[in-house]
Amino acid sequence: xxxxxxxxxxxxxxxxxxxxxxxxxxxxxxxxxxxxxxxxxxxxxxxxxxxxxxxxxxxxxxxxxxxxxxxxxxxxxxxxxxxxxxxxxxxxxxxxxxxxxxxxxxxxxxxxxxxxxxxxxxxxxxxxxxxxxxxxxxxxxxxxxxxxxxxxxxxxxxxxxxxxxxxxxxxxxxxxxxxxxxxxxxxxxxxxxxxxxxxxxxxxxxxxxxxxxxxxxxxxxxxxxxxxxxxxxxxxx
Numbered sequence: 747x748x749x750x751x752x753x754x755x756x757x758x759x760x761x762x763x764x765x766x767x768x769x770x771x772x773x774x775x776x777x778x779x780x781x782x783x784x785x786x787x788x789x790x791x792x793x794x795x796x797x798x799x800x801x802x803x804x805x806x807x808x809x810x811x812x813x814x815x816x817x818x819x820x821x822x823x824x825x826x827x828x829x830x831x832x833x834x835x836x837x838x839x840x841x842x843x844x845x846x847x848x849x850x851x852x853x854x855x856x857x858x859x860x861x862x863x864x865x866x867x868x869x870x871x872x873x874x875x876x877x878x879x880x881x882x883x884x885x886x887x888x889x890x891x892x893x894x895x896x897x898x899x900x901x902x903x904x905x906x907x908x909x910x911x912x913x914x915x916x917x918x919x920x921x922x923x924x925x926x927x928x929x930x931x932x933x934x935x936x937x938x939x940x941x942x943x944x945x946x947x948x949x950x951x952x953x954x955x956x957x958x959x960x961x962x963x964x965x966x967x968x969x970x971x972x973x974x975x976x977x978x979x980x981x982x983x
Contacts, residue, residue, distance in 0.1 A: 751893050752790060752815050756822075758947065759792035763954045764922075767961035768878060768975070769796045771921060772846060774965075775876045775979050781805060781843030784868065786832045786861075787850035791819030798823055809835060833860040837868045844874040851907075852880055854896035862911035869982040875913060877978045879904055881920060885974060887933035901976045913980035920973030924960050929974045 759765040772793055776783065780803070785794050788808035797806055808827040810816040819827045830836040832850055845865050851858040865875055880890065880898040890898070899907075901918040908916045922929070949957070964970070 752812060752818075754947065755792070756790040756815075756818055759790065760795070761954075762948065763958040763961065765792055766958060767922070768848065769793050770962075770965070771977055772848060772876055772878070773797065773800055775977070776801065776804075776844055776846070776874070779804070779844040779874055782807065782841065783844045783846070784809060784835075784837065784842045785846045785848070786835060786865065787811070787847060787853075787856075788815075788819055788827065790815045791823040791825075791827075793846065793848060794819060794823035794825050798825060809837075833857055833864060835864045835868050839867055840870045840873075842868045842873060843870060844876065845869055846876045848876075848878045849880065849895075851877065852890075852895045852897050852899075854894045858897075858907055859911070862907060862913075866912055866982055871982060873982045875908070875978075875980045875982065877904065877908070877980075879976050879978075881972070881974055881976045885929065885933055889933070899976065901978075904976055904978050908978060908980045912983060914983045915981040916978060917980075918976055918978045920970050920976050921964060922961060922975050923970035923973035924964055925957060926972060926974055 769792060773796065782805040785808045788794055788810050791808060794806055794808050797804060806825040808819050808825060809830050810819060810827055811831055816827045816829055828836045833856060847865065850856060851861055869875060880895060881900065883898045885898055901920060905916050905918050
């Protein structure tokens with residue numbers, strides 16, 4: 747990503763509703779995990795910081811390509827961070843109990859096939875993979891281009907990627923579904939009027955609280971047929 751996007755992420759990821767919602771879901775999917783967990787492509791460390799607080803029993807480690815972001819992770823989350831690519835992870839075979847790829851496979855510089863092969867390599871047999879991806883290519887926007895996202899997927903496409911990579915027990919779920927109409931308006935109808943402004947920005951507290959409450963409501967609702975993001979969990983056979 748551009749350096750400015752890393753700095754924006756670092757400033758808001760602890761408080762912005764979208765990051766809070768994503769991190770809650772990732773924490774939920776890691777609930778059965780014990781042992782060593784890798785956040786591959788960990789950005790500036792928001793998830794690792796959250797996990798260190800709510801799951802002090804886990805042995806956490808990050809991997810990040812960008813040097814400035816990796817330094818922020820080490821200072822903010824207080825966990826070891828390796829410099830490296832998700833397509834060439836600097837870790838031994840079968841050394842992780844779980845691995846997270848949160849909005850990483852969408853980047854134009856990442857080969858999803860190679861990244862999933864690496865995830866499978868470093869996970870132990872029975873290890874858990876958690877993936878988040880932006881959904882639906884028709885939602886590709888100026889924000890995606892700004893953060894170098896080249897792909898958005900359906901739940902079926904993500905399931906196919908994971909199956910082809912050799913993962914089993916695959917489960918997928920769309921989220922940020924109730925707010926999808928607002929996402930469409932923001933990304934597709936209003937985009938031409940605000941240029942390439944980043945979507946990563948603090949909101950008025952009342953609006954942030956409202957969006958957060960909506961995403962919390964979704965957690966107790968049945969699976970939705972669409973959403974702006976898709977989560978998957980799978981097992982390394």
